[in-house]
Amino acid sequence: TNDSTALVLCTVNDPHVMPIRVWERPLDAASWVVPSDEVELAVLEAFATYNVLEIACDPYYWREQLARWADKGLPIVEWPSNSLQRMVPACKEFYRAVVEKRLTHSGDARLARHLANASVKEDQYGARIVKRAKGQKIDLAVAAVIAYDRASRFKPAEVPIQFIAFD
Numbered sequence: 001t002n003d004s005t006a007l008v009l010c011t012v013n014d015p016h017v018m019p020i021r022v023w024e025r026p027l028d029a030a031s032w033v034v035p036s037d038e039v040e041l042a043v044l045e046a047f048a049t050y051n052v053l054e055i056a057c058d059p060y061y062w063r064e065q066l067a068r069w070a071d072k073g074l075p076i077v078e079w080p081s082n083s084l085q086r087m088v089p090a091c092k093e094f095y096r097a098v099v100e101k102r103l104t105h106s107g108d109a110r111l112a113r114h115l116a117n118a119s120v121k122e123d124q125y126g127a128r129i130v131k132r133a134k135g136q137k138i139d140l141a142v143a144a145v146i147a148y149d150r151a152s153r154f155k156p157a158e159v160p161i162q163f164i165a166f167d
Helices: 038-048 063-071 084-099 109-116 139-151
Strands: 005-011 016-023 052-057 076-078 118-123 126-130 163-165
Touching: 005 109, 005 139, 016 038, 016 109, 016 139, 038 063, 038 118, 038 139, 052 139, 063 076, 084 139, 109 118, 109 126, 109 139, 126 139
Parallel strands: 052 076, 052 163
Antiparallel strands: 005 016, 005 163, 118 126
8 A cells, every 4th residue: 555566677698677567656646555466467468578587576465466476387586675684785786786887777767766765774784775765665676676686696698588576
């Protein structure tokens, strides 16, 4: 409710992130719910359109859908974005890939906005992205970090396949 969800693709060869679909509360809506049926359709369409090796998902609020997708044979990897053991190193590698110009993006304005809504929080656990201000959405940024993390675990020569992730 009043949240957002993003489906992001990341290629393995020459890593490139690109939003596939984004669901956000319309500005004029007092209340809104992410349309989970549309999300499911978009996930199934992504598997039909792209050569997808896996879909990495933040399981929060998506348990029922993840079980259904797994039952359909989709390769699901649960990737909880609230896990500091995952998020801290993933953010570090995402940042390094951007700075070293090893990661490109599609130029999507929504992705840029979600990245701009994020700030870096550094504490005893390490550095990771968090919301800059309450109410701002960073779901596209988080999904991009997750997608890059999963895609970067494979050597380009092993598998010329894309990954998708959502948050």
